[in-house]
Amino acid sequence: MSPEHRRLGLAALLALGAATLPFWAADQYQLHLATLIAAYWVLIGGLNLVVGYAGQLSIGHVGLLSIGAYGFAILAGKAGLHPALAVAASGALCGIAGLLLGLPSLRLPGFYFAMATMAVALIVGEVVLAQGELTGGGVGLPVPGFPAPFDSPAGFYWLTAAAAAAVTWLTWNVARRMQGRGLIAIRDSVVTAQAVGVPVLGAKLRAFVFSGVCAGVGGSLFAALQSYITPDTFHFELSLFFFVCIIIGGRGGILGPFLGVVVLTALPELVSPLAKLGNFFYGLLLLAVVLVVPEGIGRVFELVAARLKPRPVESVPVQPDLPRLARALRSNR
């Protein structure tokens, strides 16, 4: 079975497991955890295009999550909008926020951009605290739930899982086509991206705005899941968590980061000493990956598989087929 088929097979298995989860989950807590993972993935799946594919080191996405969450809480709660409408509006709002943030900062070099995103996350925190009338300040806001059939834990799980599946499908489409290749070119060789005609800033911006919309929708679902949000919910370390999931899972893939989210969310729950270490553990893991396997843990599996089933790369001399080349060039115009 080719690696591509193996990956699709694994993805299909995961999808099946995810779709039937409420039936085999051991308790409500596990269902809640699965819903949380799904909500995170709605954001992280979108962020994956920015960080994993375009290579833009955005470490401030918790700010967009916050805007999405508060947007939903205010629109569905205080303004009384139907939750579906509130989610859509929240997504749009965050998309616009992504545009406003991305326009000036995506032209900056790597470190500058990372600092700009971190600053925005801190700014959103400041604004949320300062605008107490709207956001409840330090006390926070209650968040309304969704109407039936999504008001039960299983129902809400399926709603969130559907959103997660949608984001997966959208990003998978982009990743495997020309647009995805363009993003990877921006990440690995900007000079090449320019040489083949990729509009570098425009492509980065599109991915960034898309990740904003995903953050808005993910934030709304996250808020509804929490049912009460405070500024403390959106601490900077959450941004780091999103980022680390992608890097550890492996840039340039979708399955890897998804497994990253699952493992990094579930691990502190299952292994309680790790929960105490919390963010130290994420930092350590990130450092280990960067030093040892910068392409992410997914790549480790590929390398191990290659080691176990070695296919010697035969050195075949380059032998042009000039008539075939001429034929290909004839369809030039």
Place this chain on the structure above:
Amino acid sequence: MSPAAAAAVQPGASLRAVAVTRRFGGITALDGVSLELRPGEVHGLIGPNGSGKTTLLNLLSGYYEPSEGAIALGNEPLERAPVQRRARLGIGRTFQKPRLLPTLTVLENTMLGAWPHARAGFVETAFGLPRAAREDQAARSRATELLHGVGLGHALARRANLLEHAEQRFLEIARALAGRPRFVLLDEPAGGLSTDEIDHLGGILGTLREAGIGVLLVEHHTDFVFRVCDRVTALDLGRMIREGTPAEVRHDPEVIRVYLGA
């Protein structure tokens, strides 16, 4: 090149540098150099290190703007045109040190070169609309043909970071060709190639010539240049010292003095 660009530029148009000068701080890298690259012609560009060859190539492809002088494609002035616009107008290039995307396969790297023809945008692609898949399929089959054509048919599925040096060079050429260029600018493509591989390269250049593509060949291998080129320009210290047929240039006393060391 893209249909819109093809409409804008006449078929027989040349890519020209007209009396271009390029300064970097206090250094004049190029001083009043002119060069005309005609379709269906292989034009060699030789000169010692520091003579300005790569600077001229970068000016033609759009990575630098000239301090003085003009760059034009037919009647279309290009000095202010960014690199991406020149790619859409059908100007492709390779690099002195091959620049590949290491995590993608040889085939995918080549398909990237077809970007100027991809009309499907981000949203269209994300929602799985058919045009994106269609364009991808067309790019895939064309890239496959081009790769077989340059001699990399055995390595289509190989990750690009596992390629040997010669394979990397030929991959860059295939990638440039995937953009349906009118002109291909090659930056020392023979660097590090064996004699056999250089012969293969010569064959490929001949095929490009017959297909009506204008090729700029920046090279150190002067024998190779004189063998395969229709015209040659020789630079030294940023100035053009001779332009003409290979025979004319190779026997020019100034060229002999500066470059061939006699």
Place this chain on the structure above:
Amino acid sequence: MLSALVAGLATGAVFAATALAYNVMFSTSKVLSVTTGHLPMLGGVAGAYVIAGLGLPWWLGLLAAMGTGALFGLLTELVAIRRVLARSDEHLWLLSTLALATMVQQAVGLWWGTEPRPFPRLIPQDFSAGLADQKFWLPIALAVAMAVGLELFYSRTMAGKLFVAMSEDAFAARARGIPTDRIRVASYALAGALGGLAGFAAGQLTFAYFALGLTLTLNGFIALAVGGLGSNVGALIGGFALGLLNALASYWFGGEYQQTIAVGLLMVVLLVKPEGLLGSKQVRPV
């Protein structure tokens, strides 16, 4: 109003000192390390621990602050920089320094606690000193002394001139036999010691607080970018400007939008003069 200005200059001095540390490390490695803001944090915590916690004299606290800073600088170079620079992927150092910064912040938080703890008086002075309080002029004096000291170091000493040679063209320096690896290690230790010292001097202003690192990394960077990457005078100007701006904005509008204002300043400067006020065009990291 005057007290707001003085307080602003003092916090600005800490930003300026962080920016200076950035410069020292950048000059030899072309890396902007996310760990930079954590150096003053470590200095403050180490100083508070040794003097207030262990009851030892102030100069031992000073040594502890500088030593801890230098050690962390060395650790940064060893773990997050050296191996990563060897690889061709340009932004791995951003990830590795981010990881190390997270680890040190969390480790200190676990050991020292997550509440800001008071930093002891260094020079006998009662607390009614107002504007002349050492918590203001210690950091200001130190930041200026650091900048002057660094300029003298670069222009008058052999070691400093090696630093300059390496920062202008590391490849050429190596070709001339300059031990660039050792200089880089030394520069990280130096930046660490200076950062730790700055944190020690500013401890009474900032308190010993584990979460200081991240805000200093950001604000120190803003000071650096505004003043111009590579310029020590620029670092001072950027730092003081940022501190004053924050203080005045707090004074007039209330202190709720500190970060917003800081970033606003940065964006304005970057849009008008992308290389910073005193920066040179080539010195931008790509």
